[in-house]
Amino acid sequence: MPRAGLSPAAVAEAAAAVADAEGLGALSLKAVAHRLGVASPSLYKHVAGLDGLRREVAMLAAREFGEVLGSAAMGRSGPDALRAVAAAYREFARTRPGRYAALNTAPPPEDTEVAAAFWRPVEVLAAVLRGFGIAERDLVDEIRAVRSSLHGFADLEATGGFGLPEDVDRSFDRMVERSIAGLRARTAAPR
């Protein structure tokens, strides 16, 4: 029998595809194996069981997400940068719901590699907000506020938390503009 030519990366990619298509909750060794045309036990040669599979998806997602946000921020600053990053954030969450959901889990504290990958997107946001001239000691609060808005919106949208699907774009735009206005106010009147 010919080999399937798997690799940890290929398995992670397939797993992410399953998560995006069926939901993170439906991520299973069975489904991934099926997608790869292989029997479930074969996956153990590449990932450490279901937990390992989840970890790889989280890693992959974090890297891609950091990449996407970083690209959006590149070459822009201030409000423009935040608008671009916010749009990219939501776009990622919408088009890759499984991966996005994988970012919304607490990795084991000892897994520094995942922790580092999870941190990248936050660093992008931090860089963008620094561009607003936020004082360093206020930065944490501002990052948390912006992250909360973006994550909350993305998550509510993903889980159908918004009743009517219409005008969700407008709501998002307004929310982002609200953040920008708040950041400007903070810059103008530092405490």
Add this chain to the structure above:
Amino acid sequence: MPRAGLSPAAVAEAAAAVADAEGLGALSLKAVAHRLGVASPSLYKHVAGLDGLRREVAMLAAREFGEVLGSAAMGRSGPDALRAVAAAYREFARTRPGRYAALNTAPPPEDTEVAAAFWRPVEVLAAVLRGFGIAERDLVDEIRAVRSSLHGFADLEATGGFGLPEDVDRSFDRMVERSIAGLRARTAAPR
């Protein structure tokens, strides 16, 4: 053998306790049955399997959450009401993480009872924001923005998304004040 005196409500309560203590992901018939001192199959006399158990937890959580937010809003208006509701929101998410997580799932669209229960908390928020004198056609956007902030913050906090545990209270307070400022601006300068 004496009867355990179960009921759908008692099972739901035990399930919610399990979810709070072990995480929603660890909610299982096994765990609930054990907590109630009963064998797993016995639960089928009261709830419709694991899916039914999850549904009951979601129902219970939604009712309690609506209750908690409603109480916080009672007797207050404007910024005070929003501050109280925001604090109650976060408090609920922190002290009952399993229940809160159960609210963050998409119920099947045909289950109107759950849908209605899920809607209650949003109605409380709507009432509070109306108290700011928001124009009706802008209300949806404002509700979404506030919900996004609150949910995002609560969720990030729950999943350990904030690096340092310190000063999280301050971050939350500032975010809420930021929302209030934004709402005031909207009221003052309607578009």
Add this chain to the structure above:
DNA sequence: GCTCAAAAGCTAATCCAGTTAGCCAAGCCC
């Protein structure tokens, strides 16, 4: 108090995904 039907709990058995063990072929290094 007595009868009996419904309800509530149990055990036994089935299903399914995850996991482990161990076999065997494919590919590679010499």
Add this chain to the structure above:
DNA sequence: GGGCTTGGCTAACTGGATTAGCTTTTGAGC
């Protein structure tokens, strides 16, 4: 070409969900 490593397989085991069917409690009506 020989032999080691690797990647995939099948078979077997585990644990939780679920179903079937039994038994006992309970409570309504007499």
